[in-house]
Amino acid sequence: MKEFISLKIDYAFKLIFGKEGNEAILIAFLNAALKLPQERRIEEITIINPELNKEYPEDKKSILDVRAITSQGMQINIEIQLSNQYDMEKRSLYYWAQMYSRQIREGMAYKELTKTVSINIVDFNYLKQTSSYHNVFHLYEDEEKFQLTDVLEIHFMELPKLLAKWRKREISLWENELVRWLLLLEGADNQEILQILEEIAMKDPVLYQAMNAWEETSEDPRIREAYFDRRKAILDEKAAIREAELRLQEALEEGMAKGIAEGRAKGIAEGKAEGKAEGRAEGRAEGRAEGRAEVAKKLLVLGFEITKIAEATGLSEEEISGLKD
Template identity: 40%
Template sequence: MAIGIDPTVDYVFKLLLGSPEHPAITLHFLNAILGDEIQIVEVEILNPILGKEDDLDKLSILDVAARDSSGRLYDIEMQTTLPAGLSQRLAYYTASLYVGQISEGDDYTLLHPAISICVLDAILFRQSPEIHSDFRLRSRGGSLKLTDGLQIHLLELPKYAVPSDNRVITHPVDAWCHFFCRAETMSAQEIERRFQSPAFNEAAEVLEMIQRTPQQRSQYELRLKAQRDERARMQYAVEQARQEGKAEGKAEGKAEGRAEGRAEGEALGRIEILRELLGVDRTSTAGLSLKQLAALESDLQRQLRERGVS
């Protein structure tokens, strides 16, 4: 039977990755994102959610703040929509995490890397097929590293292609993408077979705990509704903007048409006067564009000047 709990709901996401009771899940996730470059062996959750009644008010802050045993700082967040200014906000949060480590007069060598990880259920970089984007301070060509003190990792879930077979998923990033995209429809046994990792078995237990605990299930439903409402609001805003743009375009087209009509009428009036002054036959001007009428008017004025009439 499917667990029926979506891990991309921010409340669930924080219980999975922000609970000191389940550090193995957080360690596995961080090591998957950071790869072979860093191997974290211990992590401390700095703003834990313990799942107790008196902790529920803390859910207004749904990012996970963590620190590993080497002093590196982490901000982990889930985004189910694409808010305006996301790139700038990620850069701002990471920079704030970095500079907030020291006070005036402290040695800059005391700074530890600040690493932001955003799991995004939307696409920010359509020009790139990469699911996992890793941003650092590098030279334009990438051969020179200024510092690894500022890092931003982005995981764009819609770019993940769910495999059609039931093979075991061994690649760590693919495993987490699959978990975020499909865990809601999987049973705990399917999760165990699919990933064959103690961390994902533990993650399945957290989802089951939320499902069978009335208070946590209620919090989950509230956050799920809030996220759906926000998604609907953003979709409505996009559609409204599209409709307004369409209407504005029609209005501008009509206004341009009226202005062009007035210009054609005025040009025809001047052409008739010039023809009368010149005493020339009146040829049909039907179907002539505004540009062609202007050329005809210019030619008639030239003829008038040649006759010595100003």
């Protein structure tokens, strides 16, 4: 049985979708993802250096997974993430802004800035508001929903949601080209998907090229060594994120339990003193607030970012900053 490297690892993904000579593969994926009308479909593309060099020493250096530009000048970035590092939407917007703004040159009109697209392929459920596996974002007016400009386009493609729909046979690899390309990323771990893709590849020359490139890459000893090194680093990072989540949950449970217990005791005492139910209610509310503060203090000690502590406790960032003093 063939042993393929997983294309969900960014290093392997780039070898197939971001390698010079494989432009046809990238074009096929992008045409399926962007759903452009026939007259505007991508025909030519140039894969370019994924490193966004710093303009100033204090700038943050960014290295994208796959970066390309079409013959029409459209800027495209594809990112693949195995674990939820949070603030994905801000990270994606930051990468988009870097690509868009760095088009400008002296004497260039703003009108000449071209459409910039960020595509995020994630191996976790991220958008809680929808069960759709592919969501596309633009700039729209709040009330009447008309588009301000089409130069901003950000995609989120969630593999677990896609896989769930495929298992329920709500979608088909034979009928949907984007499904086909995305489930290619699951092929290393799913023999049924791999077999279907091999059958489709006999009728799809670009998919056939991708499957061949994937197989050859998977058999190269040097590539496999580099792949397993990168895979280990990603899995270690994923484990660290999971450990942080568990520590956060433990701190929340411990802190809230303490706060509720103290609030109950305080409420009973105040209620007896005042002879009113309001005293007990106020005491419990104060106890819960103290519990949230205790949780926030513990998370600060553990090194969590203030924004994440605010999300977990319901306290404002200003209140949390005040706890440092």
